[in-house]
Amino acid sequence: MSDVLFYVFGAVAVLTSALVIGQGNPMYSVLLLVASFGAISGLYVLLDAPFLAVIQIIVYAGAIMVLFLYVVMLLNAPQEDAGEWDRLHPLREPGAARLGAVLATLLVVQLAWALSKTSGIRRAIGDDDSGPLVSSVAEIGRVMFTDYTFAFEATSLLILVAMVGAILLARREGER
Amino acid sequence: MTSLGHYLILSAILFAIGTAGVFMRRNLITILLSIEIMLNAVNLTFVAFGRHHGAVDGQIIVAFVMTVAAAEAAVGLAIIVALYRHRESLNPDAFTSLKW
Numbered sequence: 001m002s003d004v005l006f007y008v009f010g011a012v013a014v015l016t017s018a019l020v021i022g023q024g025n026p027m028y029s030v031l032l033l034v035a036s037f038g039a040i041s042g043l044y045v046l047l048d049a050p051f052l053a054v055i056q057i058i059v060y061a062g063a064i065m066v067l068f069l070y071v072v073m074l075l076n077a078p079q080e081d082a083g084e085w086d087r088l089h090p091l092r093e094p095g096a097a098r099l100g101a102v103l104a105t106l107l108v109v110q111l112a113w114a115l116s117k118t119s120g121i122r123r124a125i126g127d128d129d130s131g132p133l134v135s136s137v138a139e140i141g142r143v144m145f146t147d148y149t150f151a152f153e154a155t156s157l158l159i160l161v162a163m164v165g166a167i168l169l170a171r172r173e174g175e176r
Numbered sequence: 177m178t179s180l181g182h183y184l185i186l187s188a189i190l191f192a193i194g195t196a197g198v199f200m201r202r203n204l205i206t207i208l209l210s211i212e213i214m215l216n217a218v219n220l221t222f223v224a225f226g227r228h229h230g231a232v233d234g235q236i237i238v239a240f241v242m243t244v245a246a247a248e249a250a251v252g253l254a255i256i257v258a259l260y261r262h263r264e265s266l267n268p269d270a271f272t273s274l275k276w
Contacts, residue, residue, distance in 0.1 A: 100200035104192040165250075
């Protein structure tokens with residue numbers, strides 16, 4: 001059962017991610033990415049991480065993607081503009097435009113080759129000897145607030161800086 | 177049964193899709209979305225390894241990565257809005273000059 005679910009969620013994630021970069025309207029890209037995040041959150045459930053699955057839906061698909069959607073609607077520039085200077089750009093040559101696809105394929109080949117040479121990853125993920133089942137929120141909270149206290153505090157500072165920076169950047173010049 | 181390798185290969189494919197998006201697309205918003213895809217691929221790797229070793233650390237790192245992704249999205253989108261005001265374009269090639 002979990003095998004079938006893995007392949008379903010994996011296929012949905014790959015398909016929607018490919019469609020995100022495959023078509024021109026950023027509005028559709030954002031909505032497809034929400035579907036992709038939903039599939040990945042299903043994979044988290046399969047990996048016994050229900051807390052992260054919920055966080056993925058609430059924070060990623062909810063908050064961050066709404067932020068993207070907001071900017072897409074605010075700027076109201078649905079299509080990629082292909083002006084004269086853009087069509088004459090050297091990167092628009094058919095050969096150069098394929099370079100990204102070639103590099104990405106190369107990356108997959110490299111990673112697959114590296115994985116095929118790695119031992120110990122073929123053990124089934126639900127096996128009894130693959131470690132105890134850790135999925136409780138209490139355990140996550142205990143480790144986060146004891147072993148990772150410094151990282152947690154640093155993250156709070158990062159969010160403060162990001163908030164101030166975003167307000168400063170998006171402000172119109174001359175406004176005080 | 178699904179093994180750790182299945183999850184690693186899936187996340188490698190997702191990461192490659194994100195890389196291809198950054199290389200091939202010429203729209204700043206889509207490039208940011210591709211970066212989000214790459215971050216998610218790495219998150220999946222963390223969770224899979226954490227489950228493999230029976231440790232909770234992988235999930236905590238993913239929580240931190242999500243926070244950083246939120247901060248990155250906020251600042252990145254603010255930069256995009258500021259750039260769009262100057263050039264009325266989302267094409268990265270419109271912003272090749274440092275001063276205008």
